[in-house]
Amino acid sequence: MSAGDGPSGTAPLIERDADLSRLNTFGVAARAAGLARVRDLDALPTVLDAPEWRDRPLLVLGEGSNVLLTRDFDGLVLRIEAQRIQQSHWAGDDAVVRAEAGRGWHDFVRWSVDAGFGGLENLSLIPGTVGAAPIQNIGAYGVELAACIEAVEVYDRATRGFDLLDRTACAFGYRDSVFKREPARRIVTAVRFRFGSDWSPVLSYPGVREELAARGVVSTSTPADVSDAVSAIRARKLPDPRVLGNAGSFFKNPLLPQAEADALVARHPGMPRWDAGGGRSKISAGWLIEQAGLKGHREGDAGVSAQHALVLVNHGRASGAQLLALARHVQGVVHARFGVHLEPEPLIL
Numbered sequence: 468m469s470a471g472d473g474p475s476g477t478a479p480l481i482e483r484d485a486d487l488s489r490l491n492t493f494g495v496a497a498r499a500a501g502l503a504r505v506r507d508l509d510a511l512p513t514v515l516d517a518p519e520w521r522d523r524p525l526l527v528l529g530e531g532s533n534v535l536l537t538r539d540f541d542g543l544v545l546r547i548e549a550q551r552i553q554q555s556h557w558a559g560d561d562a563v564v565r566a567e568a569g570r571g572w573h574d575f576v577r578w579s580v581d582a583g584f585g586g587l588e589n590l591s592l593i594p595g596t597v598g599a600a601p602i603q604n605i606g607a608y609g610v611e612l613a614a615c616i617e618a619v620e621v622y623d624r625a626t627r628g629f630d631l632l633d634r635t636a637c638a639f640g641y642r643d644s645v646f647k648r649e650p651a652r653r654i655v656t657a658v659r660f661r662f663g664s665d666w667s668p669v670l671s672y673p674g675v676r677e678e679l680a681a682r683g684v685v686s687t688s689t690p691a692d693v694s695d696a697v698s699a700i701r702a703r704k705l706p707d708p709r710v711l712g713n714a715g716s717f718f719k720n721p722l723l724p725q726a727e728a729d730a731l732v733a734r735h736p737g738m739p740r741w742d743a744g745g746g747r748s749k750i751s752a753g754w755l756i757e758q759a760g761l762k763g764h765r766e767g768d769a770g771v772s773a774q775h776a777l778v779l780v781n782h783g784r785a786s787g788a789q790l791l792a793l794a795r796h797v798q799g800v801v802h803a804r805f806g807v808h809l810e811p812e813p814l815i816l
């Protein structure tokens with residue numbers, strides 16, 4: 468029996484009136500009516516069916532790195548803390564590895580590159596857990612998680628049973644998935660990754676190539692080299708949530724029809740844009756915010772990072788409501804200046 472498990476060894480104790488301030492990377496103050504920490508996945512149905520909680524709202528938190536809590540939560544917060552990693556089998560020359568949802572994301576990426584598996588290295592140092600990663604299909608430096616997913620294991624609250632969704636059923640998109648579209652339904656319990664034997668590094672981002680060149684390993688780079696390079700870039704570019712509360716990118720990069728992007732670039736020649744396929748262009752929300760004069764802007768302790776304009780930060784005691792007010796202000800100023808709507812990336816509660 469581990470700490471936090473109940474007398475039976477499987478049914479976790481539910482903490483009442485729990486403090487969530489250390490359970491969200493913004494570090495905002497909020498409380499939950501109940502908090503269950505589940506280390507044994509088999510105990511999940513018992514927790515969810517407990518008479519006191521089953522009809523109340525449920526919030527699943529990993530490391531709380533993609534959520535903005537703007538009020539107390541009058542329901543049950545669930546933390547999956549199961550962390551095992553197993554190489555389950557080989558599929559031809561590909562390795563299939565299963566990691567439980569509570570494992571720290573970067574910890575799992577390092578496990579994979581240290582085992583010699585390539586595919587996740589560009590996603591190094593992203594805060595959060597393995598279980599949170601498929602929800603918004605995390606992506607960075609030219610790679611999206613979806614590319615390495617074999618299947619996602621879930622507990623389905625609609626059918627009250629465990630289920631397995633293959634990659635197609637997950638319906639991944641840019642920072643999007645079936646889990647994000649139907650948030651209350653499925654709880655991710657584990658993720659099955661597929662690592663191909665035909666790995667080659669994804670070096671589409673100039674910054675990654677430059678960092679590897681500085682380390683003298685561009686043409687000979689291993690997954691671990693790329694992971695080190697990406698970690699170094701992120702550590703330089705993005706504020707560390709352990710030092711300054713934040714949830715990474717607060718807004719998605721807008722996807723616009725080609726003609727709309729053309730018109731914007733004609734008016735603002737320096738504006739970065741990328742072809743996103745399907746007749747659409749992706750434009751840089753960070754650039755829009757910086758050009759609107761908001762980089763480093765503060766309203767009390769709620770701020771736009773001075774390091775990276777796409778990140779909102781808590782300079783100390785900002786409340787979730789103050790951060791949300793700042794986000795609305797950023798949306799308003801960017802819309803007035805560019806006519807573009809910025810959509811928040813984290814879950815706003």
Ligand code: EPU
Nearest residue numbers: 607608609715716718719720739751753754757775776777
């Ligand atoms: N830019 C600015 N000012 C800023 C920041 C960025 O002008 O303060 C412009 C620059 O022109 C820069 C461009 O934006 O070249 C792109 O910036 P960056 O490479 O940092 O990437 P991003 O588009 O802002 C996205 C992801 C990040 C991911 C990076 C790298 C989204 C919403 N964000 O940011 O993901 O790390 O690319 O691939 O897609 C996250 O989701 O939390 C996250 C950090």
